[in-house]
Amino acid sequence: MAVESQLLFDLIAPEMEAVVDPGTLLTASDSTVFALLPMIVGTLEALGRNATTPRARVVALVDALRARLGASRAIKLRFLLLTRIGTYRRSWKLTLIYRTDCYKLARSELNAKLEGGPDLASLSLTSSSDLSGSSSMRHLTTLDELLTDKGKLYKFALTKMFHPERGLKLRDHRHRMRIFKETFSEKEAVDFLVEHLALSSRNEAVEIAERMRMEGIIERMGPRKTKAFLDGNHPYQSLVTLGIKDKEQGCVITGSGKKVHCFKETCASFEAESISSFELQLPVDLIDMQSIDFWSRDVFSPDKEEGGIFGARIVTHPLSAISPLATPVGLRCCSSGSGMAAERSSDCSESILDEGEDDQSSAEGTVVSHVHVKKVFSSIARPMIVSMSYPENNSFLDDVDCFTEILPNALIKSGDNLLQDQAAEIMFRVFNALWADASAEFVKDFEAIPFAHTYEVIPTAPKAGFMEAVPGLDSLKSYNWTEWRERFGSNPIYVEEMTRSAAGSYIAAYVLGVRDRHWDNILIKGDATMIHIDFGFMLGAVPPIDGPRFSISPDMQSAFEALGCWDRFVGLAVRAFKVLRDRFGDILRASLLLFPYAGFTEDDIRHFLMSKHSFAVHEPEGAALSLVKRQINSSATDWKTKLKAYSHDKVDPLFYDLLERGFPPAVLAYKIVAAKDNKHSKRLEIHAEATSPGTVVNVDVEVERVSRNSGLEL
Numbered sequence: 001m002a003v004e005s006q007l008l009f010d011l012i013a014p015e016m017e018a019v020v021d022p023g024t025l026l027t028a029s030d031s032t033v034f035a036l037l038p039m040i041v042g043t044l045e046a047l048g049r050n051a052t053t054p055r056a057r058v059v060a061l062v063d064a065l066r067a068r069l070g071a072s073r074a075i076k077l078r079f080l081l082l083t084r085i086g087t088y089r090r091s092w093k094l095t096l097i098y099r100t101d102c103y104k105l106a107r108s109e110l111n112a113k114l115e116g117g118p119d120l121a122s123l124s125l126t127s128s129s130d131l132s133g134s135s136s137m138r139h140l141t142t143l144d145e146l147l148t149d150k151g152k153l154y155k156f157a158l159t160k161m162f163h164p165e166r167g168l169k170l171r172d173h174r175h176r177m178r179i180f181k182e183t184f185s186e187k188e189a190v191d192f193l194v195e196h197l198a199l200s201s202r203n204e205a206v207e208i209a210e211r212m213r214m215e216g217i218i219e220r221m222g223p224r225k226t227k228a229f230l231d232g233n234h235p236y237q238s239l240v241t242l243g244i245k246d247k248e249q250g251c252v253i254t255g256s257g258k259k260v261h262c263f264k265e266t267c268a269s270f271e272a273e274s275i276s277s278f279e280l281q282l283p284v285d286l287i288d289m290q291s292i293d294f295w296s297r298d299v300f301s302p303d304k305e306e307g308g309i310f311g312a313r314i315v316t317h318p319l320s321a322i323s324p325l326a327t328p329v330g331l332r333c334c335s336s337g338s339g340m341a342a343e344r345s346s347d348c349s350e351s352i353l354d355e356g357e358d359d360q361s362s363a364e365g366t367v368v369s370h371v372h373v374k375k376v377f378s379s380i381a382r383p384m385i386v387s388m389s390y391p392e393n394n395s396f397l398d399d400v401d402c403f404t405e406i407l408p409n410a411l412i413k414s415g416d417n418l419l420q421d422q423a424a425e426i427m428f429r430v431f432n433a434l435w436a437d438a439s440a441e442f443v444k445d446f447e448a449i450p451f452a453h454t455y456e457v458i459p460t461a462p463k464a465g466f467m468e469a470v471p472g473l474d475s476l477k478s479y480n481w482t483e484w485r486e487r488f489g490s491n492p493i494y495v496e497e498m499t500r501s502a503a504g505s506y507i508a509a510y511v512l513g514v515r516d517r518h519w520d521n522i523l524i525k526g527d528a529t530m531i532h533i534d535f536g537f538m539l540g541a542v543p544p545i546d547g548p549r550f551s552i553s554p555d556m557q558s559a560f561e562a563l564g565c566w567d568r569f570v571g572l573a574v575r576a577f578k579v580l581r582d583r584f585g586d587i588l589r590a591s592l593l594l595f596p597y598a599g600f601t602e603d604d605i606r607h608f609l610m611s612k613h614s615f616a617v618h619e620p621e622g623a624a625l626s627l628v629k630r631q632i633n634s635s636a637t638d639w640k641t642k643l644k645a646y647s648h649d650k651v652d653p654l655f656y657d658l659l660e661r662g663f664p665p666a667v668l669a670y671k672i673v674a675a676k677d678n679k680h681s682k683r684l685e686i687h688a689e690a691t692s693p694g695t696v697v698n699v700d701v702e703v704e705r706v707s708r709n710s711g712l713e714l
Helices: 003-011 022-027 030-049 055-071 073-082 102-114 143-148 150-161 186-196 202-214 239-248 286-296 418-437 439-443 481-488 492-511 554-562 566-582 584-598 602-610 621-637 639-660 664-683 699-703
Strands: 092-098 171-175 178-185 218-220 235-238 251-254 275-284 309-316 332-336 339-343 367-376 384-391 403-414 457-461 464-469 473-475 522-525 529-532
Touching (some): 003 030, 022 102, 030 073, 030 418, 055 073, 073 286, 073 309, 102 239, 102 275, 150 202, 186 202, 202 218, 275 286, 286 457, 418 439, 418 457, 418 464, 418 492, 418 566, 439 566, 481 554, 492 566, 492 621, 584 602
Parallel strands (some): 092 275, 332 403
Antiparallel strands (some): 251 275, 367 384, 457 464, 473 522, 522 529
């Protein structure tokens, strides 16, 4: 099983306290950790609450997460944005420490972990053990070994050169009228290496120290950080020591309120206690600091118009998670049936900045310099699509054609609980994994596996956030199925993709109780893939006027029937439902890791998923499958479908028009909805954050922004 799938299945395993492995978290790709990060955080909290979970495993998992956060800008940004929201923030206390080159150390530590070498932060500064005398260190006496084997170099630095008691002594050094604390000089390092290694000259010691500098083990103080190591008096700092200090600041808070520095103390001291919260110290640089402020606050500026620009902002592209083990020439992201797919593109440069001594752009992550407003929608909350780019070298900044755009674009939204959308999209990923795991169930009868298209959703506040803007979309409401049948009906690739994605997305939305399925909330991408969006009503929540559970248009059914694939679509959808129903335990466990953070109680989640409106677990299998099949076959002719379409096309625009004109009943109805949203915020214990940028608070102010086309929903 691939590492990516293994991580997901570990997180939803029935005995995850014995299954979730720090090694899997360390080796999974950046894109997988990024996509599953909310579930990973939920798992750590669940393991902490479970007093039967070995504390050592919790500590190791938190340490693995810390290593992944430190080595990727995108993962760190998502984590920092996520833990600003009350339902996540209550369990995580983060201390940010500014460090100009924090990613070099983080990559070195992660590389050491992945290569099976020692943990760069595995030694306690208070340790009294003499690791330098171990037999495994006695052969580290040759120059070639230390220059060619990074693992041995890291181990030598950890267990000997920077051993807290017997290693190189760190002290204050004065250089050019500045004092650098806890540092060592070049000559002191060379002296130590000559004394403790079998070297033939001081020049060989300089070679080893230079290798340490290049590997991020030591760092030159002052501005010229890329200057080669010399046998001189310039001060250096041990990044290994800084890593140990970062790690030792991490601790857990037990249920009794005891603070345990779990990276210093033995886990046995709190083995029987549950963990109520976690504390971490995370290094950040200037780009991280700007990115946090921009994506949590500045991007929600209400006065931005279409075609506007946020100016020069060196920030992380929040939707591009790249591998921490290699810096590609560039990154292009596109949507695929299974979610985000990244591919390298030669027209993207590795860095938006020229190489320089203080250049931070080489740290892992895609960094952009300009954020453009491509489109502003006319609904009440004024969502907008922004693109991210950087200028080409030696180009004029007023020439938009000289900017390289980095995909995907982001859709900025406020007024909606995107925690629900985030949970739904991750659950769709779970469904895709379960369907792929049961491929034999589908291949033998259908020769195809269903899937639900996914896209990234990043909440930044209880009622604000952004998501991946998927290009090339048409709504089911306006889609021309006759033209599709004529153009693509003879192309098995298009027909197959549409059938698989329709079966998967309809069933995925059905089992989660997603309502308000009017045809503007069901989209077609590239004439081949069906996508469900907008998860404001789910798990039992129902809008005032609702449609059938499967909102299939008559034209879609007619096109499928004309091509002879309707029965196959229905059969594939029913089989997809059966496979998920057979894995009900996995789905319930995954849901309990996600939806409580969106405001649902665990009892509500269990009750709905077990009910006849979802998996009907107390009904015979045949009855449950027949109910799903009957609803699919009757959807296109259901009177609720026509009523919902009429309401969305006629009633909604009229309501917003009256709201714009200040018609008292419409304003009152809107205030009632706003009051209900505020009540929901209190339920989430985050009412204090309701005034976050982008959140609808003042009805009178928001009404002024309404336009006649505000019926458009995204």
